[in-house]
Amino acid sequence: MTDPLVTLDNATVRFDGVIAVDHINLKVSRGDIITIIGPNGAGKTTLIKAVLGIQPLSEGAIHRQAGLTIGYVPQHLHLQPTLPLTVKRFMALSGVPAAACREALEQTGVGHLLAASVHHLSGGERQRLLLARALARKPDLLVLDEPAQGVDINGQAALYDLIRQLRDRLHCGVIMISHDLHLVMAATDKVLCLNQHVCCSGHPEDISRDPAFIETFGQSVAESLAVYHHRHNHQHNLHGDVVAAGDSDSEHRECSGHGHH
Amino acid sequence: MAIIDTVLDDFFWRALLGGLGVALVAGPLGCFVVWRRMAYFGDTLAHSALLGIALGFLFQLPLNLSIALTCVGLAMVLVVLGRSRGLATDTLLGILAHSALAIGLVVLSFLPDVRVDLTGYLFGDLLAMTRADLAWIYGGAVAILVLLFWLWDGLLMSTIHEELAGVEGVPVERLRVLLMLMFSLVIAVAMKIVGVLLITAMLIIPAATARRLARTPEHMVFLAMGFGMLAVAGGLMLSWQADSPAGPSVVVTAFSLFVLVYSVVRRPQH
Numbered sequence: 196m197t198d199p200l201v202t203l204d205n206a207t208v209r210f211d212g213v214i215a216v217d218h219i220n221l222k223v224s225r226g227d228i229i230t231i232i233g234p235n236g237a238g239k240t241t242l243i244k245a246v247l248g249i250q251p252l253s254e255g256a257i258h259r260q261a262g263l264t265i266g267y268v269p270q271h272l273h274l275q276p277t278l279p280l281t282v283k284r285f286m287a288l289s290g291v292p293a294a295a296c297r298e299a300l301e302q303t304g305v306g307h308l309l310a311a312s313v314h315h316l317s318g319g320e321r322q323r324l325l326l327a328r329a330l331a332r333k334p335d336l337l338v339l340d341e342p343a344q345g346v347d348i349n350g351q352a353a354l355y356d357l358i359r360q361l362r363d364r365l366h367c368g369v370i371m372i373s374h375d376l377h378l379v380m381a382a383t384d385k386v387l388c389l390n391q392h393v394c395c396s397g398h399p400e401d402i403s404r405d406p407a408f409i410e411t412f413g414q415s416v417a418e419s420l421a422v423y424h425h426r427h428n429h430q431h432n433l434h435g436d437v438v439a440a441g442d443s444d445s446e447h448r449e450c451s452g453h454g455h456h
Numbered sequence: 457m458a459i460i461d462t463v464l465d466d467f468f469w470r471a472l473l474g475g476l477g478v479a480l481v482a483g484p485l486g487c488f489v490v491w492r493r494m495a496y497f498g499d500t501l502a503h504s505a506l507l508g509i510a511l512g513f514l515f516q517l518p519l520n521l522s523i524a525l526t527c528v529g530l531a532m533v534l535v536v537l538g539r540s541r542g543l544a545t546d547t548l549l550g551i552l553a554h555s556a557l558a559i560g561l562v563v564l565s566f567l568p569d570v571r572v573d574l575t576g577y578l579f580g581d582l583l584a585m586t587r588a589d590l591a592w593i594y595g596g597a598v599a600i601l602v603l604l605f606w607l608w609d610g611l612l613m614s615t616i617h618e619e620l621a622g623v624e625g626v627p628v629e630r631l632r633v634l635l636m637l638m639f640s641l642v643i644a645v646a647m648k649i650v651g652v653l654l655i656t657a658m659l660i661i662p663a664a665t666a667r668r669l670a671r672t673p674e675h676m677v678f679l680a681m682g683f684g685m686l687a688v689a690g691g692l693m694l695s696w697q698a699d700s701p702a703g704p705s706v707v708v709t710a711f712s713l714f715v716l717v718y719s720v721v722r723r724p725q726h
Contacts, residue, residue, distance in 0.1 A: 249622045267623040274616065277663075278491045279670045288613050289624065312671075332624070 266329030318345030479684030527640030580651035580703025
């Protein structure tokens with residue numbers, strides 16, 4: 196069990212000679228939440244595709260644990276308007292039995308949408324559907340590409356919280372890309388700041404003080420992270436209502452997106 | 457079986473049977489054309505069919521075979537060229553579509569011994585359907601439908617989200633090539649029905665009509681098959697009654713069904 200799920204060893208990807216991902220070393224183990232941050236064009240998505248096995252490496256090696264099941268949550272589900280699709284049918288396409296599909300939808304809080312058309316879902320509901328589809332496969336490793344894109348700010352906090360809860364329940368590894376720095380910082384164990392190469396990595400609190408991080412993201416971002424890395428005395432449910440921290444089964448109390456302290 | 461012989465001896469029944477067979481495969485493939493935004497791609501393959509006819513005369517091959525081979529060849533050229541990013545896809549398709557059509561016409565004009573009824577190839581010659589044509593249509597239809605049924609989930613998943621499908625172990629690239637081969641085959645057989653210029657209509661219009669009523673992808677496929685068959689039957693009746701050209705009559709019927717469904721059902725239900 197102590198075997199890492201995925202190990203990248205000097206992973207390098209070039210597109211027509213231009214370097215996109217530069218000699219990355221990375222280990223993901225069960226229970227880890229690793230967040231990749233970095234400016235646009237830093238190679239975040241390329242790195243994640245290499246982990247997923249849909250982007251061949253130009254150099255270096257990748258090792259996946261034997262029999263590893265990966266659950267992938269892509270950035271968007273762009274559905275052609277000409278393609279009719281219900282949540283139920285979309286889930287069934289994963290090849291997972293119906294009962295397990297329903298359970299996964301319940302876990303991500305969209306169980307009531309089973310019969311709905313995917314076209315009618317909101318941004319947050321779509322992300323939760325994609326997350327449910329990844330969960331239904333009982334993944335050892337969950338890979339998420341900007342999971343909170345197109346989700347409103349309350350929904351974002353709830354979504355990251357959900358990801359952390361799922362990690363605890365499934366005891367899987369999580370690797371994700373995010374731009375929501377302040378939210379991610381509170382919900383993650385390890386941050387990998389990418390700019391082709393790894394510009395810095397470590398615990399969020401240490402990262403926000405790292406000179407390389409401050410150089411990449413600027414002083415103000417770094418300072419705001421220090422502010423946001425705190426603990427709240429309450430939580431919000433899906434609808435943004437305040438819920439007393441003790442009412443939830445979550446052991447995590449952080450919640451961001453509100454200005455009152 | 458005397459009754460089957462009687463039916464097959466009648467050109468009207470042969471035309472109807474052939475048309476229905478084509479509508480059966482055009483339904484699911486047309487859905488993929490609509491879902492994957494491949495309308496222009498279908499047009500390009502159809503245009504190359506005329507080149508196939510010219511090459512068939514030139515090398516004295518059976519026409520169905522040479523059309524299918526030319527379409528397959530062009531589809532493979534498109535797969536390879538599509539991977540390099542030299543030209544935008546629609547530009548590339550536009551160049552190949554019309555060049556293939558023009559080369560076909562030029563080659564045909566160089567064959568003095570061949571007198572070709574161009575109208576028949578451009579707009580279809582449904583009423584001249586032979587028993588051999590019927591064998592081609594139903595052979596191709598069965599092959600395509602079996603393949604589609606077998607590969608359905610993978611094809612659908614890679615249409616919905618290519619990368620997600622790839623991560624889940626769907627052989628996305630191989631399926632794309634296979635789908636193009638199926639298009640080539642259906643175009644080779646559908647040419648007989650509606651001709652080079654109208655094939656894309658047979659693929660797209662029934663599928664688009666079905667979209668308005670469908671709730672799941674599979675539902676849409678069966679509806680598209682139904683609308684396609686209605687269009688064939690209706691078009692043949694129209695052609696019989698009004699002495700109008702059969703191929704265009706089928707397309708006009710398909711279009712009428714489309715307008716009817718879209719004006720009765722005001723917004724997509726799902």
